[in-house]
Amino acid sequence: MEGETPIRSEFLPFCRHSISKEEIAEVVDTLNSDWITTGPKTKEFEKRFAEYVGAEYAIAVNSATAGLHLALIASGIGKGDEVITTPYTFAATANVIIHSQAASVFVDIQKDTLNIDPVKIEAAITPKTKAIIPVHFAGQSCDMDEILQIAKKYNLTVIEDAAHAISSEYKGKKIGSIGQATVFSFYATKNLTTGEGGMVTTNDKELANRIAILSLHGISKDAWKRYGAGGSWYYEIVSPGFKYNMTDIQASIGLCQLAKIEEFLKIRQKYVQIYQEAFGELPQIITPKDITPGCHAWHLYYILIKPELLKINRDSFIEALGKEGIGTSVHFIPIHLHPYYRDTYGFQKGDFPNAEWVYERIISLPLYPKLTEKDVRDVILAVRKIVDRWKIR
Numbered sequence: 342m343e344g345e346t347p348i349r350s351e352f353l354p355f356c357r358h359s360i361s362k363e364e365i366a367e368v369v370d371t372l373n374s375d376w377i378t379t380g381p382k383t384k385e386f387e388k389r390f391a392e393y394v395g396a397e398y399a400i401a402v403n404s405a406t407a408g409l410h411l412a413l414i415a416s417g418i419g420k421g422d423e424v425i426t427t428p429y430t431f432a433a434t435a436n437v438i439i440h441s442q443a444a445s446v447f448v449d450i451q452k453d454t455l456n457i458d459p460v461k462i463e464a465a466i467t468p469k470t471k472a473i474i475p476v477h478f479a480g481q482s483c484d485m486d487e488i489l490q491i492a493k494k495y496n497l498t499v500i501e502d503a504a505h506a507i508s509s510e511y512k513g514k515k516i517g518s519i520g521q522a523t524v525f526s527f528y529a530t531k532n533l534t535t536g537e538g539g540m541v542t543t544n545d546k547e548l549a550n551r552i553a554i555l556s557l558h559g560i561s562k563d564a565w566k567r568y569g570a571g572g573s574w575y576y577e578i579v580s581p582g583f584k585y586n587m588t589d590i591q592a593s594i595g596l597c598q599l600a601k602i603e604e605f606l607k608i609r610q611k612y613v614q615i616y617q618e619a620f621g622e623l624p625q626i627i628t629p630k631d632i633t634p635g636c637h638a639w640h641l642y643y644i645l646i647k648p649e650l651l652k653i654n655r656d657s658f659i660e661a662l663g664k665e666g667i668g669t670s671v672h673f674i675p676i677h678l679h680p681y682y683r684d685t686y687g688f689q690k691g692d693f694p695n696a697e698w699v700y701e702r703i704i705s706l707p708l709y710p711k712l713t714e715k716d717v718r719d720v721i722l723a724v725r726k727i728v729d730r731w732k733i734r
């Protein structure tokens with residue numbers, strides 16, 4: 342209430358990156374070299390990233406959005422095709438389908454994992470369906486056995502949106518080594534960041550080749566070498582490609598971040614355990630379920646509030662957390678509720694009931710390696726305080 346002391350006098354941001362002196366030194370090293378855009382460090386980052394996820398090939402790009410776009414186009418998806426995905430995702434996943442001139446077909450999520458419901462995928466398949474883009478929400482793998490089985494039956498390409506899923510596993514295999522193509526994001530908030538950036542991994546040599554060429558104007562392979570010793574001025578445009586390449590400045594950051602990714606993961610897991618134990622005791626809160634076999638990368642930690650046990654809705658809960666000095670976010674506003682999608686495709690409230698049910702209840706809480714244990718305890722204190730004040734007695 343008025344004049345009362347908040348849990349935090351200094352605001353705790355929802356997210357902070359984990360860039361430190363190693364990344365800075367590596368960037369300086371690149372800037373002091375003669376080569377700052379796509380070059381040796383990008384190649385090294387691709388190699389190490391492919392090794393980390395257990396994929397044959399990795400192509401670095403300037404965002405996951407770019408990577409998803411390339412994966413679709415390089416898989417031959419275009420006009421007249423349909424691509425199945427989840428409405429419970431970031432704009433990028435759905436927008437790239439439109440950029441590829443295909444049509445997006447949404448399939449509702451499971452309430453426990455917030456991932457696309459494989460049981461509902463088959464009903465959405467038509468003769469025009471060419472691909473599925475599952476999103477591994479928060480870093481928990483989708484049910485890949487089910488998805489791959491459906492894909493095989495209907496001859497569909499599986500392009501995984503793994504923006505949240507660096508370090509994630511499914512039944513002992515790392516995400517990045519499973520579907521035809523997997524796309525990672527290195528956006529500022531992600532588990533591994535290069536400021537902006539992304540990576541596509543695949544075990545398909547031809548696909549990797551097409552993606553690499555399309556990422557740099559459709560210029561024949563290794564065109565970046567043309568300015569070095571022994572490089573040739575000659576190149577050929579083999580396709581009207583894009584300008585989606587990663588720079589060596591970004592790759593410098595990525596190389597250092599990749600070396601720390603397991604360390605980051607351990608901190609995330611430790612804080613998640615503290616959150617899970619604390620919130621598990623509150624009947625007004627639903628905690629995330631880690632039920633898919635394999636490592637959960639915990640890109641996000643979220644809670645769902647039970648409005649029927651509270652005199653406060655999700656929006657007011659977020660506002661109250663802000664007043665306690667805690668930064669939060671909402672992942673995601675379902676795609677079909679956004680004006681463009683709603684107005685263009687005639688979507689209505691009620692079309693994807695599970696996505697909407699989750700959206701009305703969800704709050705993402707701070708989870709990143711720079712948090713201290715005290716920060717985590719403060720988040721818990723703030724949530725408890727709000728629950729205590731607003732619970733229906």
Ligand SMILES: *Cc1c(COP(=O)(O)O)cnc(C)c1O
Nearest residue numbers: 404405406431433504526527528
């Ligand atoms: C962040 C994010 C993206 C987009 O990543 P960019 O690298 O910013 O293009 C795509 N899908 C999901 C689920 C995301 O969270």
